[in-house]
Amino acid sequence: MVRNSSFSSQKELFDKGELSVEETVNAFLDKIASNQHLNAFLEVYGEEAKVKAKEIDQKIKAGTHGKLAGMVIGLKDNIAYKNHKFSASSKILEGFESQFTATAVDRLLSEDAIIIGRLNCDEFAMGSSNENSAFGSVSNHLNENFVPGGSSGGSAVAVGAGMCHVALGSDTGGSIRQPASFTGTVGLKPTYGRISRYGLIAYASSFDQIGPFSNSIDDAALVTEIMCGKDEFDSTLSLKSVPDLSDLSKHDVKRIAYIKEIMEDEGLDSEIKANCLELIEKLKAKGFEVEEVSFPYLDKLVPTYYVLTTAEASSNLSRFDGVHYGYQSKNAEGIDEIYKLSRSEGFGPEVQRRIMTGTFVLSHGFYDAYYSKGQKVRRVIRNKTNEIFESFDMLIGPTTPSTAFEKNAVKDPITMYLQDIYTVHSNLSGNPSISIPFKTHSSNNLPYGMQLMANHFDEKNLLSFAQYLTTIID
Numbered sequence: 202m203v204r205n206s207s208f209s210s211q212k213e214l215f216d217k218g219e220l221s222v223e224e225t226v227n228a229f230l231d232k233i234a235s236n237q238h239l240n241a242f243l244e245v246y247g248e249e250a251k252v253k254a255k256e257i258d259q260k261i262k263a264g265t266h267g268k269l270a271g272m273v274i275g276l277k278d279n280i281a282y283k284n285h286k287f288s289a290s291s292k293i294l295e296g297f298e299s300q301f302t303a304t305a306v307d308r309l310l311s312e313d314a315i316i317i318g319r320l321n322c323d324e325f326a327m328g329s330s331n332e333n334s335a336f337g338s339v340s341n342h343l344n345e346n347f348v349p350g351g352s353s354g355g356s357a358v359a360v361g362a363g364m365c366h367v368a369l370g371s372d373t374g375g376s377i378r379q380p381a382s383f384t385g386t387v388g389l390k391p392t393y394g395r396i397s398r399y400g401l402i403a404y405a406s407s408f409d410q411i412g413p414f415s416n417s418i419d420d421a422a423l424v425t426e427i428m429c430g431k432d433e434f435d436s437t438l439s440l441k442s443v444p445d446l447s448d449l450s451k452h453d454v455k456r457i458a459y460i461k462e463i464m465e466d467e468g469l470d471s472e473i474k475a476n477c478l479e480l481i482e483k484l485k486a487k488g489f490e491v492e493e494v495s496f497p498y499l500d501k502l503v504p505t506y507y508v509l510t511t512a513e514a515s516s517n518l519s520r521f522d523g524v525h526y527g528y529q530s531k532n533a534e535g536i537d538e539i540y541k542l543s544r545s546e547g548f549g550p551e552v553q554r555r556i557m558t559g560t561f562v563l564s565h566g567f568y569d570a571y572y573s574k575g576q577k578v579r580r581v582i583r584n585k586t587n588e589i590f591e592s593f594d595m596l597i598g599p600t601t602p603s604t605a606f607e608k609n610a611v612k613d614p615i616t617m618y619l620q621d622i623y624t625v626h627s628n629l630s631g632n633p634s635i636s637i638p639f640k641t642h643s644s645n646n647l648p649y650g651m652q653l654m655a656n657h658f659d660e661k662n663l664l665s666f667a668q669y670l671t672t673i674i675d
Contacts, residue, residue: 206363208272209419215261215271222261222271222315226254229273229317233364239340241358243278244286245318253315260313267312268427272420274309275359275368278319279326280411281400282306289402290334291324293521293528293547303400304435305369305411305428312427317365321355324549325518326371326404328352329379329620330611333551338608341384343647347605350380350620353414357384360414367424368414373404374506375624377412378636382600382650385638386414387667389421391429392439392658393631399434403517405510406437408628418637418671422446422664444661452665456490458593462499463623468602473649476640477599480651483673484597491597494589496626498582503618505582506625507555508562508575514552515559523547554614579629586630590656595666599623600636600650623652633660637667639674 214220230247250273260266276282279289281299288294306316323333331339331354339354341347342362349358353370357380360368370377372390381388389412396411403409411428415421426446432438459481464474485491523529523543530542548556562571589596600623611617627634636650651670655663 206360206366207415207417207420208269208366208423209417211271218261221254222257223251223254225271226250226273226315226317229365232362233318236342236362236364239342239345239358239362240321240337241339241355241362241364242275242318243288243290243321243336243355246285246316250315250317257313257315268423269309269312269314272314272367272424273317273365274314274424275318275320275356275365276306276316277322277353277356277368277370279322279371279402280306280369282316282319285319287319287402289325290322290336291548291552292335293523293543295335295528297527299400301400303411304397304432306400308427308430309424320359320368322370323352323354324552325402325514326352326373326376327514327551327555329375329617330606330608331355331380332608333549335549340608341605341647343384344605344645347607347647348383350383350605352376354380356414357381357386357388360384360416361386366415367420369411370414371401371404372410372412372628373408373510374628375621377414378600378624378634378650378652379621381414381636382648383605385648386416387418387421387638388412388414388636388650389425389664390627390634391425391660392633393628394437394439395633395658395660396425396428397432397435397438399432403513405513406517407513408510410628418449418664418668419447421635422449425660425664439658441658446660446664449665449668452662452669454489454594454662454666456492456593457484457595457597458492458494458589459597460496460499461493462496463598464493466499466602466622468619468622469599470603470642472642472644473599473603473640477651480674481597487673492593494593496585496589498578498585499622501578502582502625502629503622505575505578506621506629507558507618508571509579511555511559512563512572513559515556515563518552518556521547551614582626583630586626586632594655594662596654598652600652604642604645604647604649627654632657633663635663635667637671
């Protein structure tokens with residue numbers, strides 16, 4: 202799916218001087234202004250973007266421009282940009298300005314990308330609907346009564362509604378791919394360790410990964426290639442060489458698997474299931490070997506994910522205490538009350554729930570029963586996933602069990618957590634995965650995505666095959 206707001210469809214016009222970066226930025230700013238009611242942007246860097254656009258237009262004329270000259274990008278509100286506010290959409294960090302720029306952002310800027318603003322998200326990236334932001338929920342641009350997904354809902358809507366070319370999000374358990382599915386956009390989660398996490402506010406450090414939203418796979422491939430690579434500020438980053446991801450001309454996929462337990466899942470919408478099976482048959486007719494495989498841990502994915510991520514969140518968020526920076530309660534008297542009241546008033550209910558859960562699973566007497574066992578199950582999940590990729594090149598299946606749901610429709614936390622049932626797999630195993638636009642549901646005219654997962658560090662095949670798949674999807 203390529204829309205007018207894809208960079209790949211405009212790059213040649215920039216290079217030939219038939220379209221100026223300045224007029225492109227102005228068009229995006231007009232689009233942002235007309236879509237304020239969606240609440241996707243928390244802050245717009247309008248004047249900065251205009252100044253930068255003029256500079257880049259001059260660079261293009263002089264032939265000294267970078268690979269992303271003319272690309273306009275939005276940042277999820279948990280990714281650092283020096284001298285700009287970022288808060289993880291939380292009251293506890295309201296007004297905080299970053300002292301440095303995230304490595305991923307710095308690399309995009311070095312290739313002449315323009316940052317147009319910061320985007321709303323679930324508080325501290327904890328949520329599947331973008332209803333947990335301290336600054337109000339984000340509306341799905343396709344139907345404002347529905348959620349855009351989360352936690353990177355603002356990023357998904359900004360791209361889907363044509364307010365920027367690309368937006369960066371973070372994916373801890375599906376926070377890029379699930380909103381991409383709900384908004385009809387492309388959402389990529391690279392392999393864990395492929396892109397530096399330096400400058401990303403941590404939710405769960407062994408799961409978090411920065412990735413892009415876009416309206417074309419070409420754009421996702423290009424920005425991912427630029428963001429990848431070693432970084433002295435992130436010791437968990439892989440030192441593997443980065444292939445030419447932007448060359449999508451061919452893939453090396455012959456054998457494809459789909460998970461039996463997903464297709465038999467009672468929670469999977471019947472229309473989504475039927476269309477997935479139809480695509481599988483189409484792939485077989487194209488000469489691919491497509492086989493069903495058993496992954497008997499589907500019902501263990503979400504519990505394992507929430508035990509481990511809440512434990513890491515409890516540790517990571519302990520630094521936000523009302524003393525070092527950010528929000529401090531005005532009602533506090535004495536140091537004990539500063540800690541207690543600042544965190545109670547500064548964090549929203551979902552973040553508090555996950556901190557408390559994480560503290561519990563790490564506590565004396567419960568560590569072995571929950572956290573330690575969760576790590577063992579994670580290893581089993583990873584081993585089984587590796588075993589699948591010994592025989593197959595790609596895993597395919599629905600990104601989400603349904604389309605977007607109405608705002609305030611899901612009130613039970615467990616039901617909300619199960620929205621991630623198909624996406625948490627690749628975060629637990631560390632594999633790269635992508636959601637691409639697939640179909641529109643007949644019941645509500647809302648989109649849903651197809652998810653592909655590849656072997657570790659095989660983003661090249663993942664992106665190239667995803668590009669091929671778009672040519673055979675009706």
